[in-house]
Amino acid sequence: GRALLVLLLSxxxxxxxxxxxxxxxxxxSGALLQLQIDFHxxxxxxxxxxxxxxxxxxxxxxxxxxxxxxxxxxxxxLVSNLVLLVGSLLLxxxxxxxxxxxxxxxxxxxxxxxSMACCIYVSxxxxxxxxxxxxxLYEAGITVGILLSYALNYIFADxxxxxxxxxxxxxxxxxxxxxSILFLPVNPVKLSSWDSxxxxxxxxxxxxxxxxxxxxxxxxxxxxxxxxxxxxRDNMRRRTLVGLGLVLFxxxxxxxxxxxxxxxxFHSVGFQSNSSAILASVGLGAIxxxxxxxxxxxxxKAGRRALLMAGCVVMATSVTTxxxxxRIAPLAMAxxxxxxxxxxxxxxxxxxxxxxxxxxxxxxxxxxxLGAGKSQAGPGFAATGxxxxxxxxxxxxxxxxxxxxxxxxxxxxxxxEEAAGSTGPPFGGAPWAEHEVLNWITLLSMMAFVSAFSIGxxxxxxxxxxxxxxxxxxxxxxxxxxxxxxxxxxxISLSFLDxxxxxxxxxxxxxxxxxxxxxxxxxxxxxxxxxxxxxxEIDQQFSRKR
Numbered sequence: 001g002r003a004l005l006v007l008l009l010s011x012x013x014x015x016x017x018x019x020x021x022x023x024x025x026x027x028x029s030g031a032l033l034q035l036q037i038d039f040h041x042x043x044x045x046x047x048x049x050x051x052x053x054x055x056x057x058x059x060x061x062x063x064x065x066x067x068x069x070x071x072x073x074x075x076x077x078l079v080s081n082l083v084l085l086v087g088s089l090l091l092x093x094x095x096x097x098x099x100x101x102x103x104x105x106x107x108x109x110x111x112x113x114x115s116m117a118c119c120i121y122v123s124x125x126x127x128x129x130x131x132x133x134x135x136x137l138y139e140a141g142i143t144v145g146i147l148l149s150y151a152l153n154y155i156f157a158d159x160x161x162x163x164x165x166x167x168x169x170x171x172x173x174x175x176x177x178x179x180s181i182l183f184l185p186v187n188p189v190k191l192s193s194w195d196s197x198x199x200x201x202x203x204x205x206x207x208x209x210x211x212x213x214x215x216x217x218x219x220x221x222x223x224x225x226x227x228x229x230x231x232x233r234d235n236m237r238r239r240t241l242v243g244l245g246l247v248l249f250x251x252x253x254x255x256x257x258x259x260x261x262x263x264x265x266f267h268s269v270g271f272q273s274n275s276s277a278i279l280a281s282v283g284l285g286a287i288x289x290x291x292x293x294x295x296x297x298x299x300x301k302a303g304r305r306a307l308l309m310a311g312c313v314v315m316a317t318s319v320t321t322x323x324x325x326x327r328i329a330p331l332a333m334a335x336x337x338x339x340x341x342x343x344x345x346x347x348x349x350x351x352x353x354x355x356x357x358x359x360x361x362x363x364x365x366x367x368x369x370l371g372a373g374k375s376q377a378g379p380g381f382a383a384t385g386x387x388x389x390x391x392x393x394x395x396x397x398x399x400x401x402x403x404x405x406x407x408x409x410x411x412x413x414x415x416x417e418e419a420a421g422s423t424g425p426p427f428g429g430a431p432w433a434e435h436e437v438l439n440w441i442t443l444l445s446m447m448a449f450v451s452a453f454s455i456g457x458x459x460x461x462x463x464x465x466x467x468x469x470x471x472x473x474x475x476x477x478x479x480x481x482x483x484x485x486x487x488x489x490x491x492i493s494l495s496f497l498d499x500x501x502x503x504x505x506x507x508x509x510x511x512x513x514x515x516x517x518x519x520x521x522x523x524x525x526x527x528x529x530x531x532x533x534x535x536x537e538i539d540q541q542f543s544r545k546r
Contacts, residue, residue: 311456
């Protein structure tokens with residue numbers, strides 16, 4: 001009975017942690033519509049507000065690892081919950097732009113620490129054959145959180161100062177997670193002993209024989225310094241290579257940006273502006289939830305390695321397909337920003353509450369609006385925030401494409417027609433109609449990509465990271481890899497539009513396909529299978545292998 005209770009509470013902590021993370025990433029897309037009017041935000045200020053979360057999370061990934069290793073996983077989650085409550089209150093009660101930025105940074109810091117601590121804590125709490133399921137539950141929580149944030153964006157779109165409710169509602173799941181974890185035992189890593197392997201007696205979910213054996217074995221303490229991550233001791237350098245490789249390939253296979261084009265592709269198959277915005281975000285969100293549930297079901301059966309490789313193969317195939325089809329039926333890309341100074345801003349808000357304006361100046365010094373949303377520091381993280389971009393980045397259905405870019409794309413005449421006051425999709429007159437079959441192929445490739453990411457790289461990267469390091473340095477190692485995740489994501493968000501200008505849309509996607517192939521080779525050569533093994537068995541497997 002007690003074991004079942006611990007199992008249920010661990011699952012609750014994992015799911016709520018993910019839910020809060022996804023919610024905070026997604027909620028800004030709807031809040032920004034109201035904030036730009038209430039606070040008269042320029043494009044630059046909108047980007048600062050969105051990026052504040054990213055900055056807070058990056059800070060957390062630099063210092064959070066020390067907190068998790070020194071003071072334990074459970075305490076780190078409790079502290080992150082308290083910090084998140086403070087951040088949510090700051091946002092809910094904010095009266096100035098600076099207050100909003102501080103609130104978003106505080107929230108970013110909290111969800112980043114929580115994301116790392118949750119994955120490590122749950123992986124240490126449960127038995128080997130349940131670990132894949134319960135750690136993947138975090139990723140499922142993120143996708144559900146993003147969908148929930150879109151639903152609430154829609155509900156509060158026409159409410160006066162609705163953004164206060166949007167930010168304030170994060171308090172409920174945070175309080176629930178705080179209460180859930182109070183009933184869970186202190187995590188296996190005690191301050192007196194760095195090595196959790198000798199303390200398996202604390203883990204309720206293991207067999208009684210294992211527990212008796214663990215108590216008989218002499219306790220071997222292992223201390224690690226941060227620099228041990230780059231040394232040959234216990235083969236730590238190889239573990240760091242595996243961790244960084246997974247995190248960087250997760251980003252460089254193009255995941256943060258593919259979803260930014262979701263609404264364009266939905267337009268191309270005939271969905272009009274508003275419905276396109278809803279379908280792109282909610283439709284792809286639903287696909288992500290289903291795919292993540294599939295990953296949870298198979299993580300402990302098929303294994304991490306198999307899911308990673310299968311996911312990568314499908315991702316590489318689907319982005320290559322998008323690249324090839326867009327060579328025949330080119331996508332026109334527009335970057336425009338609607339700031340509050342625009343006299344039509346408030347008018348368009350009431351008219352189309354579900355079509356957020358993109359807020360990206362021509363040369364963006366900070367990631368595009370919701371670029372930060374995509375930068376998932378935590379597990380997920382990379383995966384899901386990009387949905388936020390799908391919702392906001394290119395959805396101004398009524399917006400006229402930026403003329404200089406349209407000229408580059410040879411669509412001048414079309415831009416003039418658009419300027420004449422058409423209210424259809426911006427690419428209504430484009431050569432879409434001729435290529436209907438190709439458009440559907442592109443749309444199906446997009447769906448395949450989203451599913452493959454949510455089965456492979458999305459949950460498995462963070463599951464493997466929470467398993468491959470020894471207990472004494474697990475927090476710092478996880479945080480170290482995590483900071484690269486944020487940095488790579490930021491780099492990709494910043495360079496994407498400029499790269500498209502330089503090499504073209506289709507070559508960009510073919511490049512992502514090539515990265516996918518390299519990722520498959522990397523996983524085949526370096527990433528070991530860890531399903532069904534206890535954390536100490538994985539540790540021994542790494543220590544032996546050269």
